[in-house]
Amino acid sequence: MGDHGAVAGKRGENRTVQNLVLSLGVTMVAAAGIYVFIPHDDSKDPIKTVNTRVEVDQVRRTAPYAVAAPEGLPREWRATSVSYRGRSDLGAVWHLGYLTPDKEYVGVEQSDTDRVRQYVADVTHKAKQRGGAVEVDGKKWNRYAGEKYNALVREEPGVTTVVTGTAPEQDLLRMVDALEMKKGQRPSFAPQGTESPSAKPAE
Known part of the structure; x- marks a missing residue:
């Protein structure tokens, strides 16, 4: 009687394992079917781009220096990040x-x-200045090289501009050539009770 009970127990265990395997197989088949029949675009570009125009215009009105931003870059150059901090340990x-x-x-x-x-060390990941400089539109840019980033650096009174990254120097130069340094006018507010010069009376 004991032997019959042991055999029955083993059969029960085998059935349980078989049921688990069968259930797992059904689940995997169902998941595969869902993936196949639900529309999805494998060619979709995972790179998230940003529109920098609004930020550039705003920062040019508030920053204490002429703000650099490229103009006329090919569409294949994609903006992926933009930020401005008016106060930090390293200035604006x-x-x-x-x-x-x-x-x-x-x-x-x-x-x-x-x-x-x-x-410069922070934004270039500790790149070091190397011999020689390049001149773009009559302005001198010092060359920097590092294990991670290379850079072109221009120091002027009141502002330091750095073009840096993993790209080869020809691309850094292309960015430098496209940069426009501009400073917008701060927004003016008319005193209470007076009309702004740009405002027009309602007709």
């Missing part, structure tokens, strides 16, 4: 990030800090 800092057509990174960085060496 402006950032734009782009991906080149070869999916290499190029960043535009600016600050009015007096700690120029620290700032």
Whole structure:
């Protein structure tokens, strides 16, 4: 009687395992069917881009220096990040990030800090200045090279501009060539009870 009970127990265990395996197989088949029949776009570009126009216009009205932003870059150059901090340990800092057509990174960085060496080291991942400089539109840019990023750096009174990234120097130069340094007018507010010069009476 004991033997019969043991055999019955083993059969029960085998059936349980078989049921689990069968259930798992059914689940996997169902999941595969859902994936096949639900529309999905494998060709969709996973890179998230941003529109920088509004931020550029706003920051140019508030930053204490002429803000750098590219104009006329090919459409294949995609903006992926933009930020501005009016106050930080390294001054008022402006950032734009782009991906080149070869999916290499190029960043535009600016600050009015007096700690120029620290700032350049931070945004270039500790790249070091190397011999020689390049001239673009009559302006001198110092070359930097590092294990992760290369960079072109221009120091001017009140602002340091850095073009840096994983892209080759020809792409960094292309970005430098496209940069426009502009400073917009701060918004003016008419005193209470007076009309703004640009306002027109309602007809």
